[in-house]
Amino acid sequence: MKTMARTIPVDIPGANYTVHLGSGLLPHVGTRLRKLTGNTGRIFVVTAPEIWSLWGNILLAGFPAGDPPQVLFLPSGEPYKRLASVETLATGLSASGADRSSLLIAFGGGIIGDVTGFLAAIYMRGIDYVQIPTTLLSQVDSSVGGKTGVNLSTGKNLIGSFHHPRAVFADTDVLHTLPERELRAGFYECIKAGIIRDPTLFSYMESHAQSILAADDAALSRVIAAAIRMKAEIVTLDERESGLRMILNYGHTLGHAIETVTNYRALLHGEAVGWGMLAATELSRMRGLLTQQQVDRICSVIHAYGPLPRFRATADKLFAATARDKKNRAGARRFILAESIGKAVIVPDVTDAELRAVIDWLLAHVREAAQ
Numbered sequence: 001m002k003t004m005a006r007t008i009p010v011d012i013p014g015a016n017y018t019v020h021l022g023s024g025l026l027p028h029v030g031t032r033l034r035k036l037t038g039n040t041g042r043i044f045v046v047t048a049p050e051i052w053s054l055w056g057n058i059l060l061a062g063f064p065a066g067d068p069p070q071v072l073f074l075p076s077g078e079p080y081k082r083l084a085s086v087e088t089l090a091t092g093l094s095a096s097g098a099d100r101s102s103l104l105i106a107f108g109g110g111i112i113g114d115v116t117g118f119l120a121a122i123y124m125r126g127i128d129y130v131q132i133p134t135t136l137l138s139q140v141d142s143s144v145g146g147k148t149g150v151n152l153s154t155g156k157n158l159i160g161s162f163h164h165p166r167a168v169f170a171d172t173d174v175l176h177t178l179p180e181r182e183l184r185a186g187f188y189e190c191i192k193a194g195i196i197r198d199p200t201l202f203s204y205m206e207s208h209a210q211s212i213l214a215a216d217d218a219a220l221s222r223v224i225a226a227a228i229r230m231k232a233e234i235v236t237l238d239e240r241e242s243g244l245r246m247i248l249n250y251g252h253t254l255g256h257a258i259e260t261v262t263n264y265r266a267l268l269h270g271e272a273v274g275w276g277m278l279a280a281t282e283l284s285r286m287r288g289l290l291t292q293q294q295v296d297r298i299c300s301v302i303h304a305y306g307p308l309p310r311f312r313a314t315a316d317k318l319f320a321a322t323a324r325d326k327k328n329r330a331g332a333r334r335f336i337l338a339e340s341i342g343k344a345v346i347v348p349d350v351t352d353a354e355l356r357a358v359i360d361w362l363l364a365h366v367r368e369a370a371q
């Protein structure tokens with residue numbers, strides 16, 4: 001099988017690793033793992049049953065037939081991104097004799113990655129893990145940057161830690177079995193990467209929507225590589241989100257609010273971010289940061305990767321949900337806005353009136369959206 005790989009370094013003090021991106025990577029992971037990570041211990045794969053049945057044999061091809069990795073399963077879905085799953089998996093590891101030298105492989109989407117990364121962070125006070133992200137969102141976003149964790153019943157990602165993988169293997173082949181809606185949801189995060197920091201990526205996604213949406217390998221890997229590079233650069237400059245890393249939240253303030261008021265059921269995360277980016281873009285125009293022409297370009301790219309599904313919410317509930325945003329400090333409402341295509345800024349003083357106006361604008365657009 002042909003392998004076409006690009007490598008993207010992530011150089012953070014205390015954590016240097018490489019993202020390997022390309023087609024045909026999966027069967028080679030097993031043979032390269034030891035050399036790339038320096039790990040000599042036992043290997044455990046954490047995955048979801050449906051991912052394993054689609055791609056497990058291809059991954060196993062790289063491991064010695066007499067010494068395959070042990071597989072631990074986590075059912076799919078956000079309800080399983082909980083401490084209880086971490087305990088079940090940790091018990092499985094311990095019962096199978098996993099020790100401090102063991103290596104975990106997170107083989108799945110963002111949920112598998114976040115849970116496995118957190119398990120690796122706390123099992124025996126920390127063991128190695130690698131990420132093999134299998135959704136577009138996890139390839140371009142969650143597998144890079146070291147944020148790991150689980151949800152509480154009171155909110156998402158409230159328990160967690162920073163723990164970087166030893167390597168990331170993003171094989172674009174696995175995206176061919178991903179449901180189309182999941183793929184489109186991932187593209188919104190790529191558009192975000194373009195808006196906040198990479199005008200070339202934005203223009204490419206603007207002019208090549210057709211081949212990108214058709215999952216053409218060359219187009220896809222160009223977009224994924226650019227989005228990963230952008231994320232790697234930002235987390236290198238600001239690993240702990242004390243400043244710059246906040247710009248990754250473009251579209252996420254209202255995106256998270258939409259997810260909260262719809263109980264995480266109506267929309268995928270990327271879709272909620274798609275709506276949130278439309279609102280952040282309009283707010284940028286209201287503040288005089290973006291011109292109408294820039295706004296039109298951004299909105300038409302977001303719509304080109306759609307359709308964004310409708311959702312039901314009242315303005316009051318959305319307003320209240322944004323007040324709980326993690327980016328708010330001491331009452332000031334922080335927002336990430338764009339001042340050009342390719343440059344985001346942190347705005348500390350968005351007023352209640354501005355927020356209410358943009359929520360009304362957003363809800364009017366949701367009502368108009370075609371189904």
Ligand SMILES: NC(=O)c1ccc[n+]([C@@H]2O[C@H](COP(=O)([O-])OP(=O)(O)OC[C@H]3O[C@@H](n4cnc5c(N)ncnc54)[C@H](O)[C@@H]3O)[C@@H](O)[C@H]2O)c1
Pocket residue numbers: 048050051054076077078081108109110111112114134135136137138141142143144145146147148156157174175176177178179182269
């Ligand atoms: N750590 C971070 O920095 C970070 C960043 C963004 C998002 N996240 C987290 O990521 C999670 C969402 O991740 P996601 O969007 O990847 O969703 P997901 O992990 O739920 O995966 C989506 C669905 O696709 C299926 N699937 C995965 N790969 C497949 C494939 N190749 N073929 C067919 N089906 C496949 C999964 O089984 C699942 O049903 C959220 O919990 C979010 O909080 C974390």
Ligand SMILES: [Zn+2]
Pocket residue numbers: 141189252269273
């Ligand atoms: Zn996101």
